[in-house]
Amino acid sequence: MIEIRDLHKYFGALHVLKGIDLDVQNGEVLSVIGASGSGKSTLLYCINGLEPIQQGSVIVDDTDVHAKGTDINKLRTKLGMVFQQWNSFPHLTALENVALAPKIVKGKSKAEARDIAAKQLIHVGLGEKLDVYPSALSGGQQQRLAIARALAMEPEYMLFDEATSALDPELVGEVLDTMRLLAEEGMTMICVTHEMGFARDVSDRVAFFHQGVMEEIGPPGQIFGDAQSEHTRKFLANVR
Ligand SMILES: Nc1ncnc2c1ncn2[C@@H]1O[C@H](COP(=O)(O)OP(=O)(O)O)[C@@H](O)[C@H]1O
Ligand SMILES: [Mg+2]
Numbered sequence: 275m276i277e278i279r280d281l282h283k284y285f286g287a288l289h290v291l292k293g294i295d296l297d298v299q300n301g302e303v304l305s306v307i308g309a310s311g312s313g314k315s316t317l318l319y320c321i322n323g324l325e326p327i328q329q330g331s332v333i334v335d336d337t338d339v340h341a342k343g344t345d346i347n348k349l350r351t352k353l354g355m356v357f358q359q360w361n362s363f364p365h366l367t368a369l370e371n372v373a374l375a376p377k378i379v380k381g382k383s384k385a386e387a388r389d390i391a392a393k394q395l396i397h398v399g400l401g402e403k404l405d406v407y408p409s410a411l412s413g414g415q416q417q418r419l420a421i422a423r424a425l426a427m428e429p430e431y432m433l434f435d436e437a438t439s440a441l442d443p444e445l446v447g448e449v450l451d452t453m454r455l456l457a458e459e460g461m462t463m464i465c466v467t468h469e470m471g472f473a474r475d476v477s478d479r480v481a482f483f484h485q486g487v488m489e490e491i492g493p494p495g496q497i498f499g500d501a502q503s504e505h506t507r508k509f510l511a512n513v514r
Contacts (some may be wrong), residue, residue: 275299276321276431276464280330283316290316292486293330298464300430303457305473305494306466308483309509314466317483318433321464322353335430351379354424354432358440362408362419368395369404372423380427387426394422398452414445418452425456432456434465470513474498482506 276298283291291313298304306314319325321332323339323346332339337349362371372391376382382390395404398418400411408416417437424432434453438446450472457463457476467473473480473494480497482490484505490497501507 275335276462277333278321278330279333281317281320281327281332282329283313283320283325284328290486291320291327294488296481296488296491298431298462300462301460302479303461303463303465303477305477305480306464306483307468307470307473307480307497307509307513311485312483313486314483315435318355318435318464318466322350322355322433347379351427352430354427354429356417356420356424356432356434356437358436360416360420360423362416362423364408367405367407368400368411368419368422371408371419372426375423376426390426390428391422394425395419397425397455398422399448412445413441414448417441417445417449421449421452421456431462431464434463434467436466436468438467438469468513470498470510482509484509 278294278296281291281294294317306317308314316325320327327340334349334352337344339349369388369391372394373387376390377384377387392404395401398421400415400418400422403411403415408419411419438449441449450469453465454476477494479491480494481488482497482503489503490501490506497506498510501510
C-alpha cells in the first residue's frame with residue numbers, strides 16, 4: 275500500500291503540497307480531481323520519487339521513497355506511470371518500444387522481453403499492432419502503447435497523470451476502457467483525471483485537491499452527490 279503522511283512540497287518559495295495525508299490500499303482505484311495548479315501532478319511525482327519533498331513521508335510497501343538509502347530505480351519498477359503524452363521511440367516498433375525497459379532495466383533476455391511486450395500489447399488491445407511504428411498509431415493507440423510499456427515492468431501500482439487530456443474526444447473512450455480493464459483486474463491505481471464519468475464509475479474513492487490541500491476525499495457518491503466542501507461543489511459545478 276501507499277502511505278502518505280504530512281507531505282509538504284515546495285518549489286522554491288511556492289508551497290505546492292500543504293500537508294497531505296493519504297493511504298491507498300492495494301487494489302484500490304483513487305481518482306484525483308481539482309483545478310489546474312492544485313498540485314495533482316506534483317503529488318504523483320512525490321510518490322514515485324521524481325520530485326524531492328521537504329517534509330513528511332511517502333511509504334510504498336514499507337519502503338520510504340525519500341529516505342537516503344532507498345534504491346529509487348528499483349522502487350520505480352513497482353510504480354508504472356502514464357503521462358498525458360509519451361514520446362515513444364519513432365524508429366522502434368510498438369513491440370520493440372514496450373520490450374525496451376524489461377530488457378534494459380529488468381535484465382530480461384531479448385526473447386523474454388518480446389514475450390512480455392507482446393502479452394501487454396495484446397492486453398491493451400494492440401495485438402494487431404505489434405510490428406507497427408508509433409507514427410502509424412492514433413493518439414488513443416499511442417496512449418495504450420504507453421500503458422503497455424508501463425505494464426511491461428509488472429508494476430504493483432499505476433499512476434496516471436491526465437492520460438486522456440491530450441486526446442481528441444473520440445479517442446478518449448478507448449483509453450478509459452483500458453484503464454477500466456486494469457481496475458477490474460485489481461490493479462492499484464491513482465488517476466489524476468478530468469474525466470468525471472470515469473472518476474464516478476470506476477474509482478473506489480475520489481480526492482479533491484484545492485491549492486495544495488486535499489480538501490475532501492470519499493466514495494464517488496459522496497463527492498459527486500453530497501460534497502462537504504464548497505470548493506468541491508464549485509469545481510464540480512464548473513466541470514459539468
Ligand atoms: N518544476 C516546477 N517548478 C516550479 N513550479 C512548479 C513546478 N512544477 C509545478 N509547479 C507549480 O506547482 C503548482 C502545482 O502544479 P501541478 O502539480 O502541476 O498542478 P496540477 O497537476 O494540479 O495542475 C503550480 O503552481 C505549478 O506552477
Ligand atoms: Mg497536472
